[in-house]
Amino acid sequence: xxxxxxxxxxxxxxxxxTIVHLGFVAKLGWEGLHLFKNSDSKLEKRYQxxxxxPLPPIHIVFTSSASYVTGLLAxxxxxxxxxxxxxxxxxxxxxxxxxxxxxxxxxxxxDERFGEQLEGRLTPYGLAETADERLEHVKVWAGYRSESLSxxxxxxxxxxxxxxxxxxxxxxxLDQDVLVLQDLAELWDIDLEGYPVAAARLCxxxxxxxxxxxxxxxxxxxxxxxxxxxxxxxxxxxxxxxAWRSSSPSFTDQLFHWTRLNSEDKLYSLGxxxxxxxxxxxxxxxxxxxxxxxxxxxxxxxTDHGRGQPWTxxxxxxxxxxxxxWNGAVKPWMCNGEGYYSxxxxxxxxxxxxxxxxxxxxNELCExxxxxxxxxxxxxxxxxxxxxxxxxxxxxxxxxxxxQRSPYVREIIVAWNNLDKPCPAELESFPWVxxxxxAENLVSNRFLVWPNVTTEAVLHYDDDLIAPLEDLxxxxxxxxxxxxxxxxFEPRVIVCxxxxxxxxxxxxxxxxxxxxxxxxxxxxxxxTGCQYRFKLSSGYLDVVIGKLFxxxxxxxRAYFQNAALLALSNSAPCExxxxxxxxxxxxxxxxxxxxxxxxxxxxxxxxxxxxxxLYHGLSQGIxxxxxxGKRHDCVQxxxxxxxAKPGEQRSFFERDExxxxxxxx
Numbered sequence: 001x002x003x004x005x006x007x008x009x010x011x012x013x014x015x016x017x018t019i020v021h022l023g024f025v026a027k028l029g030w031e032g033l034h035l036f037k038n039s040d041s042k043l044e045k046r047y048q049x050x051x052x053x054p055l056p057p058i059h060i061v062f063t064s065s066a067s068y069v070t071g072l073l074a075x076x077x078x079x080x081x082x083x084x085x086x087x088x089x090x091x092x093x094x095x096x097x098x099x100x101x102x103x104x105x106x107x108x109x110x111d112e113r114f115g116e117q118l119e120g121r122l123t124p125y126g127l128a129e130t131a132d133e134r135l136e137h138v139k140v141w142a143g144y145r146s147e148s149l150s151x152x153x154x155x156x157x158x159x160x161x162x163x164x165x166x167x168x169x170x171x172x173x174l175d176q177d178v179l180v181l182q183d184l185a186e187l188w189d190i191d192l193e194g195y196p197v198a199a200a201r202l203c204x205x206x207x208x209x210x211x212x213x214x215x216x217x218x219x220x221x222x223x224x225x226x227x228x229x230x231x232x233x234x235x236x237x238x239x240x241x242x243a244w245r246s247s248s249p250s251f252t253d254q255l256f257h258w259t260r261l262n263s264e265d266k267l268y269s270l271g272x273x274x275x276x277x278x279x280x281x282x283x284x285x286x287x288x289x290x291x292x293x294x295x296x297x298x299x300x301x302x303t304d305h306g307r308g309q310p311w312t313x314x315x316x317x318x319x320x321x322x323x324x325x326w327n328g329a330v331k332p333w334m335c336n337g338e339g340y341y342s343x344x345x346x347x348x349x350x351x352x353x354x355x356x357x358x359x360x361x362x363n364e365l366c367e368x369x370x371x372x373x374x375x376x377x378x379x380x381x382x383x384x385x386x387x388x389x390x391x392x393x394x395x396x397x398x399x400x401x402x403x404q405r406s407p408y409v410r411e412i413i414v415a416w417n418n419l420d421k422p423c424p425a426e427l428e429s430f431p432w433v434x435x436x437x438x439a440e441n442l443v444s445n446r447f448l449v450w451p452n453v454t455t456e457a458v459l460h461y462d463d464d465l466i467a468p469l470e471d472l473x474x475x476x477x478x479x480x481x482x483x484x485x486x487x488x489f490e491p492r493v494i495v496c497x498x499x500x501x502x503x504x505x506x507x508x509x510x511x512x513x514x515x516x517x518x519x520x521x522x523x524x525x526x527x528t529g530c531q532y533r534f535k536l537s538s539g540y541l542d543v544v545i546g547k548l549f550x551x552x553x554x555x556x557r558a559y560f561q562n563a564a565l566l567a568l569s570n571s572a573p574c575e576x577x578x579x580x581x582x583x584x585x586x587x588x589x590x591x592x593x594x595x596x597x598x599x600x601x602x603x604x605x606x607x608x609x610x611x612x613x614l615y616h617g618l619s620q621g622i623x624x625x626x627x628x629g630k631r632h633d634c635v636q637x638x639x640x641x642x643x644a645k646p647g648e649q650r651s652f653f654e655r656d657e658x659x660x661x662x663x664x665x
Contacts, residue, residue, distance in 0.1 A: 055086065058188045059164070059171040061094045063156045066105035070333050070356060071176030073113060074349035078180040080117060081348065087185045093122050094164060094171070096156045100126030125163045127152050132159065134256040138263060138271075154271045157234060158255045161244040169242045174323075175235035177331050178292070179345050182322035187238065187291055196243035196251060198285035199276070200292035203230040212277070213268045219261055225281060232284060234276045235325050236292040254279045293321040296341050297330040312340040314407050315432075382410035383457035383476055383550070388446045390417045392463045392612035393424040399461065399610075400430055406469045408476055410455050415445040444569035446546070447579070450556035456483070458556060460576075462547045464610055471605040474655045478603065479550040486551050486583040487601040488544020491652075494635055494645045495538075496530035530645070532577070532635045540648040544600045546576025548607065555583055564641045574634030581638045584646035599647035604654040 060079070064072045080088060095110075097103035103124030110118055127135060135152035156163075157173055164171060172187060174180070192198055205211065210227035213220055244251050258275040261267060268274035296313045318324065318341060326332050332345035333352050346352060385403055389396050396414060403409050414435040416423045423435035434452065438445045446460055457479060459472065467489065479487045559565055559575075559582060569575040584597040639645055 055090050057092045058087065058090045058184065059092050059094060059168055061096065061160055061171050061173045063096045063153050064106050064176065065097055065153065066102050069106065069109060070352055074345055075174060075176060075178060075180065077348045079184065082180055082182055084183050087183050091121060094125065095122060096125045096127065096163060098153055099128035127156055130159065138259050157272060158252050160239060161241045162252065164241065171239045171241060173237040173239065177326045178235060179324045179348065181324065190238060192238065192240050192285050195283060195285040196240050197280055198238040198287050199232045199234055200236060200287040200289055201230040201232050202294060207231045212274060214266060217265065217267050220267060232277050232280060233292060233294060233327065234273050235327055236323055251279055290321045291323050292325050293317060293323065294325045294327045296324060297326050297328050297339055312407055382408050382455055383459050384410055384453045384455045385412040385459045385461050386415065386446050386449060387412065387461050387463050388415045388417060388443065389463040393426060395463050395610050395612045397426055400433055402466055406473060408473050413449050413452055415449050417441045417445060442570060443573045444575040447556040447559045447575065450553055453553050456553050457550060458553050459550050460546055465547065466608045466610055467548055467605055471603065471655055475550060475603040478653055482601055483552050485598050485601050486544060486549055486580055487603060488549035489603055489605050489607060490545045490547045491536060491541035491602050492543050492545055493533045493536055494530055494542040495533055496639065496645060530635045530639050532631045540650045541602060542646050542648060543577055543580040544602060551579060551583060555579065558582060558586055568634065568637050572630040572634050574631055577634055578638055580646050581642045585642050597644050597647045599649035602649060602652040604652050
């Protein structure tokens with residue numbers, strides 16, 4: 001039903017939008033966005049009159065109903081605000097509703113909201129007046145979403161060439177759940193290269209054809225469609241209306257042909273998008289992601305590996321995009337406006353709750369959405385990378401450029417161990433990288449930076465390797481299920497000779513601020529002659545080394561509460577082995593924790609060594625010979641401190657179709 005719109009004048013909307021938008025821009029380090037500050041439509045008309053000849057109009061189509069205008073108001077506001085003065089004078093908006101009466105209500109609402117800003121720019125259309133029977137009784141197999149996805153308004157984009165005047169030969173279509181952040185003139189002028197339509201596509205696993213269609217049905221088999229093709233998304237489209245109108249059979253007829261076949265026998269689940277993919281299979285201009293940046297809502301996706309992590313886009317991708325798209329069931333005005341990047345949307349519609357029937361209602365989907373603080377994805381869903389380096393600026397830069405492509409990396413902290421040279425100036429160009437020059441050249445500085453870490457998960461990463469992002473992200477998911485353990489990529493073995501001795505007990509840990517397992521205190525034998533070995537000849541591992549491993553920030557803090565560990569790491573390069581012992585024996589309040597001594601976890605991956613042109617020694621600046629010799633001594637010291645080595649691990653993870661234990665060592 002329609003409702004009276006609170007009259008919030010455009011000047012206030014624009015001012016509020018500018019303030020909040022610029023705050024978000026500053027937060028993300030965005031540059032180059034210039035918000036329009038003069039909303040005088042008469043000045044715009046004079047600007048247009050000075051152009052000889054006048055530039056042709058830019059036609060944009062929206063669909064809306066009088067009871068569902070939330071997205072439309074933010075969308076039109078963002079389109080106007082981010083258009084240049086010359087573009088703004090050219091904008092013509094076409095509003096398609098269920099019938100002419102409802103279209104009139106939407107136009108009235110927009111006039112009330114925007115006033116002169118939309119004077120002469122709005123054209124209403126009613127679907128009911130087309131009397132197109134193909135819009136009725138469309139069956140959609142989408143579960144609880146079936147009713148909403150089968151409404152005639154969903155298929156209005158099929159009829160755009162028939163609705164608009166014949167002298168209009170190009171149009172941009174925008175869904176209500178998108179937000180425009182840049183001038184649309186560039187999108188309007190895009191070369192369609194002879195294609196009838198332009199659209200962005202999704203290539204993640206769940207968006208491939210084999211996931212979106214029932215590929216073993218005859219119509220799909222006969223069509224010869226590839227199972228692993230990316231899918232077109234019709235939330236942002238550029239139509240060549242001339243090509244549509246001249247096609248035979250018409251593209252509109254072809255689209256409705258597939259909706260009829262799907263109503264008779266399930267070929268796909270969703271509404272208007274699958275027919276677009278079927279009709280324009282390999283026959284559309286692929287838009288750059290910047291014109292339709294999708295998958296930003298933060299829903300946990302069902303993958304071939306099980307229930308995945310919440311998926312969103314990086315801050316850099318959002319900053320460089322022209323159009324954001326909250327595709328899927330969760331929209332930016334839901335969940336109290338606290339989802340990923342919702343604060344950017346609400347900046348263009350600050351009083352959006354006045355247009356929602358029950359603004360305090362929390363949709364059940366919000367339980368699967370990760371609620372965020374403004375501007376940043378939540379720390380629990382990401383990890384911090386810590387790199388210790390002494391001189392290798394070139395390799396650190398390569399690692400930073402490699403890791404920045406993962407949405408799971410929150411930030412990178414560099415512990416700079418070179419006392420004579422300050423943190424490299426080259427790192428200042430990466431806003432997600434923080435460098436801290438250390439007071440001493442110690443390998444344990446990788447744990448000393450724990451107060452600067454804002455996530456519970458920490459990936460310690462050597463400065464001379466590249467790890468596949470897919471493996472790091474898979475390993476992160478595994479670690480999140482085993483946060484009381486250390487998960488690494490390079491295994492080692494500790495071999496000790498046990499000697500029975502009823503009269504001696506291991507250190508009782510009185511000098512340690514950590515709590516040891518009770519069964520450990522009861523041990524009645526000691527271990528002697530412990531050696532640190534590279535080869536896993538006995539089919540198990542005891543430790544994972546510091547080349548690459550995930551640990552909890554809690555363990556980093558506990559490391560610096562342990563006087564014995566600190567004393568040892570100050571004199572020998574074995575902080576990573578020490579962390580293995582600590583993680584194995586530290587008692588945690590979490591009842592799900594395994595009893596000590598816990599075994600480390602191993603993830604097998606193909607790590608690539610990279611070589612620095614600036615420095616060829618170890619990161620901390622000591623010789624390899626000294627390093628190898630002291631590792632053996634460290635092991636014996638650590639066994640003395642903790643009374644036992646870590647538990648033996650006889651299995652490993654690797655990335656496969658299940659993310660399960662894959663094999664014995």
